[in-house]
Amino acid sequence: MSTRQRGRYQLALLLAGVLFLALVASSALDYLSLDQIPNRGALLGLPAVALVAGATWVGLRAFQHQPADRRRYELWAGTLFALALLLWLLVLDVFVFTQEAGPQVAALSALACLPPTAFGLWVVHRLDREEKEPWRLVLVATAWGAIVATSLVIWAESLFQSWAINSLVPGPGLDATNAFSAGLFEELAKGVAVLLLYLVMRDQFHDVVDGIVYGAAVGLGFNFMESIGYMTYLDSLFGPTAAGFQWYHRQVLDLFFGHATYTALVGAGIGIARQLPGRRQQALAIACGWLGAIAAHFAWDAWLTFFPLGTGAITLIQVHLRVLAMNGPFTAVVLVLLVMGRRIEGRNLVRQLALEADSGAGAVRPEEVSVLASPARRLRARLAAGPRGYFRLGRLQRAQIALALERWHRERDELDLPQEAEQELRGRILQLRSAGG
Amino acid sequence: MSGRPDEILPLYRAIKLVGALAIVIFLAGGLEFLSFEPPGQATGAVARIQGVYAYDSDSKSVTGRPAGHFSRGQPFAAVVDWSSIPSGTEVAARWFDSFGEVVGQAGPGDAGTMTEAAVPVALPKGLKQNIPGTYLFVVERISHGQPVEVLARRLVEVERT
Numbered sequence: 001m002s003t004r005q006r007g008r009y010q011l012a013l014l015l016a017g018v019l020f021l022a023l024v025a026s027s028a029l030d031y032l033s034l035d036q037i038p039n040r041g042a043l044l045g046l047p048a049v050a051l052v053a054g055a056t057w058v059g060l061r062a063f064q065h066q067p068a069d070r071r072r073y074e075l076w077a078g079t080l081f082a083l084a085l086l087l088w089l090l091v092l093d094v095f096v097f098t099q100e101a102g103p104q105v106a107a108l109s110a111l112a113c114l115p116p117t118a119f120g121l122w123v124v125h126r127l128d129r130e131e132k133e134p135w136r137l138v139l140v141a142t143a144w145g146a147i148v149a150t151s152l153v154i155w156a157e158s159l160f161q162s163w164a165i166n167s168l169v170p171g172p173g174l175d176a177t178n179a180f181s182a183g184l185f186e187e188l189a190k191g192v193a194v195l196l197l198y199l200v201m202r203d204q205f206h207d208v209v210d211g212i213v214y215g216a217a218v219g220l221g222f223n224f225m226e227s228i229g230y231m232t233y234l235d236s237l238f239g240p241t242a243a244g245f246q247w248y249h250r251q252v253l254d255l256f257f258g259h260a261t262y263t264a265l266v267g268a269g270i271g272i273a274r275q276l277p278g279r280r281q282q283a284l285a286i287a288c289g290w291l292g293a294i295a296a297h298f299a300w301d302a303w304l305t306f307f308p309l310g311t312g313a314i315t316l317i318q319v320h321l322r323v324l325a326m327n328g329p330f331t332a333v334v335l336v337l338l339v340m341g342r343r344i345e346g347r348n349l350v351r352q353l354a355l356e357a358d359s360g361a362g363a364v365r366p367e368e369v370s371v372l373a374s375p376a377r378r379l380r381a382r383l384a385a386g387p388r389g390y391f392r393l394g395r396l397q398r399a400q401i402a403l404a405l406e407r408w409h410r411e412r413d414e415l416d417l418p419q420e421a422e423q424e425l426r427g428r429i430l431q432l433r434s435a436g437g
Numbered sequence: 438m439s440g441r442p443d444e445i446l447p448l449y450r451a452i453k454l455v456g457a458l459a460i461v462i463f464l465a466g467g468l469e470f471l472s473f474e475p476p477g478q479a480t481g482a483v484a485r486i487q488g489v490y491a492y493d494s495d496s497k498s499v500t501g502r503p504a505g506h507f508s509r510g511q512p513f514a515a516v517v518d519w520s521s522i523p524s525g526t527e528v529a530a531r532w533f534d535s536f537g538e539v540v541g542q543a544g545p546g547d548a549g550t551m552t553e554a555a556v557p558v559a560l561p562k563g564l565k566q567n568i569p570g571t572y573l574f575v576v577e578r579i580s581h582g583q584p585v586e587v588l589a590r591r592l593v594e595v596e597r598t
Binding site: 172173236265281291292299337340341344 | 444447448449451452453456457458460463466469470472473474531533537569571573577585586587597
């Protein structure tokens with residue numbers, strides 16, 4: 001492990017430790033405030049307890065094995081523990097966010113939010129045309145947004161708002177303070193997922209495009225859980241029409257404009273930092289992305305009242321215009337960064353593919369360069385390969401693009417992996433090619 | 438960094454611009470905060486809220502003992518001892534529901550001339566019961582038509598059931 005890698009992992013471990021302590025505190029406060037439903041909570045928490053037991057058992061077994069096997073067991077123990085934590089937080093979230101209207105309305109709200117959120121994820125996943133992020137990481141980011149981030153913020157925001165309401169003059173000043181707390185705590189809680197991916201999964205985090213994809217996925221997850229919370233609450237107060245309107249606003253109108261845009265800004269900053277040489281530049285890029293996200297979120301929450309809604313049919317138009325006017329500019333900024341990032345990535349992909357083809361190593365052939373450089377041509381080539389060849393050629397193309405990206409990062413001195421890793425990748429490509437005949 | 442160090446620079450500049458825009462937004466937010474929460478307004482004056490009581494809207498009077506929790510169907514009102522505020526002070530009293538909407542008000546006016554025996558919470562339009570959640574009652578000092586200092590505040594809870 002290189003010094004750079006070790007430093008990143010230590011920072012990630014420190015962050016994970018702090019987050020774990022914050023989640024334990026949040027969980028304890030949830031338990032105290034939800035004391036009227038301990039039995040249901042305990043019952044639904046049992047699978048989480050079983051997973052913790054499993055993690056302990058696998059973790060203990062790790063000590064009985066040689067160092068070579070130990071890492072595999074440790075990985076399993078860590079995964080089981082993370083799953084247990086996620087499950088337990090989900091249980092708490094379900095009670096915290098849905099107790100207003102009962103489980104039936106909560107289940108219906110969740111079902112209604114699933115299709116738009118899934119569509120949002122599909123779109124976000126397709127943003128990176130050259131090398132799509134693995135679904136498992138995109139879904140981990142979404143789960144973080146839905147479960148971990150919501151658990152992290154609920155008490156921080158509640159305590160801050162309790163202080164504000166007891167200290168400030170009610171009105172726009174108090175509204176602005178509460179808006180700032182929402183922007184600060186929520187963007188910190190969501191953005192830390194992208195930061196952890198940046199620190200730990202460097203080989204799947206290439207540039208600004210990847211940062212935007214992971215950030216938007218976290219935002220969609222957060223929006224999913226928040227939508228359910230608001231829908232159940234409004235249903236309990238005003239009935240299903242209010243819940244339905246909330247669904248439309250958050251899951252249709254605001255799907256890409258709200259949380260997805262805010263956290264995509266965090267991701268953009270982190271993605272740009274991924275390719276900057278100096279620590280100072282990296283820290284500045286990350287801070288600027290984060291500040292942008294907090295400011296965008298703050299502006300929406302604080303200044304919503306400056307766009308009051310009328311009555312009647314005109315309200316429907318006003319609702320749409322309000323989202324477009326207030327969140328639209330920030331979404332446009334994300335799109336501009338995305339387009340700039342895609343151009344840089346695409347340009348370098350073509351250059352590195354051509355260089356690889358010129359090297360004569362056989363991993364990329366000269367006639368393949370133009371095909372690999374274009375997503376549309378890659379698709380046409382896969383379709384032309386027939387049903388059996390489609391997936392085989394897809395694997396080959398992905399490996400070739402991964403090699404080109406690895407070459408790009410190595411040229412820019414952004415890689416921790418030794419030169420042998422590149423050679424191994426070439427070997428794998430040659431294997432895939434020979435397997436295809 | 439070897440290779441082409443300048444190709445990321447446009448992105449770096451763009452994200453710095455995002456950071457600068459964020460600072461402008463925070464400054465605007467800070468100005469907004471200061472204009473509605475102006476510093477140096479604390480006079481040290483304190484108003485006395487006698488309590489929050491169940492309210493009979495027919496007789497327009499409070500009943501029973503002061504309470505901190507009410508059911509959704511129970512109207513309630515705050516009783517302020519206006520004489521606890523120095524005469525000549527312009528004041529108002531307001532109720533806010535859990536959405537931050539004003540749902541009851543007395544004043545603004547000179548504390549010496551305020552006569553409202555109770556400040557009730559009004560039902561939101563179209564609703565037959567109060568919205569559940571935390572309600573905030575404040576007695577505020579007004580300056581140039583704007584609330585600038587909270588002289589007293591009280592929180593009550595409207596139960597869900």
